[in-house]
Amino acid sequence: MTVIYYDADANPLALEGQSIAVIGYGNAGRAFAHNLRDSGHAPVIGNIEDMYSSFARDEGFEVVPIAEAAKAMIKLLLLPDEVMPEVYLNHISPALKQNDALVFASSYNVAFGFIEPPAFVDVMLIAPRASAVAMRERYLERTGTPSFLAVSQDATGAAWDRLLALAQAVGGLRSGAMELTFRQEAELDLFTQQTIIPAIHNLLFTAADVLIREGYPAEAALLDLYLSGELSKSLETAGEIGLVDSLKFLSPTAQYGVLSRLERFNEPKVRRQMEQALQEIREGKFAQEWASEYASGYVRLDAIRQRRRKSPLWEAEQQTLETFRGE
Ligand SMILES: NC(=O)c1ccc[n+]([C@@H]2O[C@H](COP(=O)([O-])OP(=O)(O)OC[C@H]3O[C@@H](n4cnc5c(N)ncnc54)[C@H](OP(=O)(O)O)[C@@H]3O)[C@@H](O)[C@H]2O)c1
Numbered sequence: 545m546t547v548i549y550y551d552a553d554a555n556p557l558a559l560e561g562q563s564i565a566v567i568g569y570g571n572a573g574r575a576f577a578h579n580l581r582d583s584g585h586a587p588v589i590g591n592i593e594d595m596y597s598s599f600a601r602d603e604g605f606e607v608v609p610i611a612e613a614a615k616a617m618i619k620l621l622l623l624p625d626e627v628m629p630e631v632y633l634n635h636i637s638p639a640l641k642q643n644d645a646l647v648f649a650s651s652y653n654v655a656f657g658f659i660e661p662p663a664f665v666d667v668m669l670i671a672p673r674a675s676a677v678a679m680r681e682r683y684l685e686r687t688g689t690p691s692f693l694a695v696s697q698d699a700t701g702a703a704w705d706r707l708l709a710l711a712q713a714v715g716g717l718r719s720g721a722m723e724l725t726f727r728q729e730a731e732l733d734l735f736t737q738q739t740i741i742p743a744i745h746n747l748l749f750t751a752a753d754v755l756i757r758e759g760y761p762a763e764a765a766l767l768d769l770y771l772s773g774e775l776s777k778s779l780e781t782a783g784e785i786g787l788v789d790s791l792k793f794l795s796p797t798a799q800y801g802v803l804s805r806l807e808r809f810n811e812p813k814v815r816r817q818m819e820q821a822l823q824e825i826r827e828g829k830f831a832q833e834w835a836s837e838y839a840s841g842y843v844r845l846d847a848i849r850q851r852r853r854k855s856p857l858w859e860a861e862q863q864t865l866e867t868f869r870g871e
Pocket residue numbers: 568569570571572573591592594595596597621622623624625627631649650671672674675676677
């Protein structure tokens with residue numbers, strides 16, 4: 545059964561007297577810390593001494609070394625997935641006490657077994673379905689961010705109460721939060737990243753290539769395809785009112801063109817590739833591959849990025865953006 549939580553389900557008193565640390569002041573850490581503070585909490589920030597710790601201090605937070613912040617009762621771990629196991633092992637795990645809570649914004653490390661918390665702590669997840677920047681903006685607009693919530697260990701018997709109070713404080717319950725398992729959240733997140741985004745990139749690159757080879761100016765092709773922002777606006781509308789209804793904002797010519805040609809692109813091979821991606825994710829193959837990539841110093845990731853940047857389309861993209869930036 546689907547369980548959805550809203551603000552009315554949370555009791556802020558569930559966090560009374562409990563110290564909170566935000567560990568990692570990157571994109572997510574900053575948004576979580578500000579939202580918590582604006583909701584009346586006083587999170588301490590755990591970060592290495594660098595530019596991000598200076599930002600946090602400039603923005604009025606107390607910043608301490610990660611091992612020091614880990615003494616707080618509630619620890620929000622907002623570090624990149626691949627870095628987190630090492631930091632957890634060296635700085636977080638030695639500080640764990642009975643009744644502490646570990647809170648993740650991505651279930652990746654727990655779901656794939658890279659972090660195995662001891663049985664005496666609560667282990668929880670608040671996974672906003674928006675970028676951290678959007679999460680902060682929506683908190684300020686009071687619209688909230690749809691989120692996934694999960695508890696994988698309830699050592700205190702109060703894990704859900706604590707989680708709901710935290711989720712409310714960061715603006716995660718205002719528009720509704722859905723209960724999932726850690727594993728479901730991790731698999732869904734990876735699936736979307738590894739299917740929809742690469743498929744869209746490939747479609748756009750293929751379409752640009754077709755048009756440029758047929759003699760259309762590269763700038764015009766790229767503008768029409770996606771650089772004008774029309775496509776992203778249409779997807780944004782689909783996110784607000786649904787894919788089907790978003791079409792009603794198109795002209796009748798465009799609507800007929802889209803609907804009469806939909807089936808042409810219903811390609812069975814794409815479905816098989818999606819099923820394969822899901823299988824790799826579920827079997828933990830991707831997680832192992834990514835762990836090896838991190839251990840190698842991101843050799844393959846850097847090489848792919850370089851290759852991508854050398855593509856003629858990348859240059860045309862930058863040039864088009866420059867041309868239409870205005871004066
Ligand atoms: N970004 C989002 O929109 C978003 C949304 C939802 C969930 N999340 C989740 O939030 C978590 C953090 O993501 P993020 O995007 O905020 O990452 P990020 O912007 O890259 O920030 C990561 C933080 O980790 C610190 N860090 C990096 N390497 C470190 C190391 N070796 N030792 C200690 N600290 C280190 C960084 O500090 P320095 O740079 O100062 O070293 C920074 O404060 C991830 O689990 C992610 O899945 C992110």
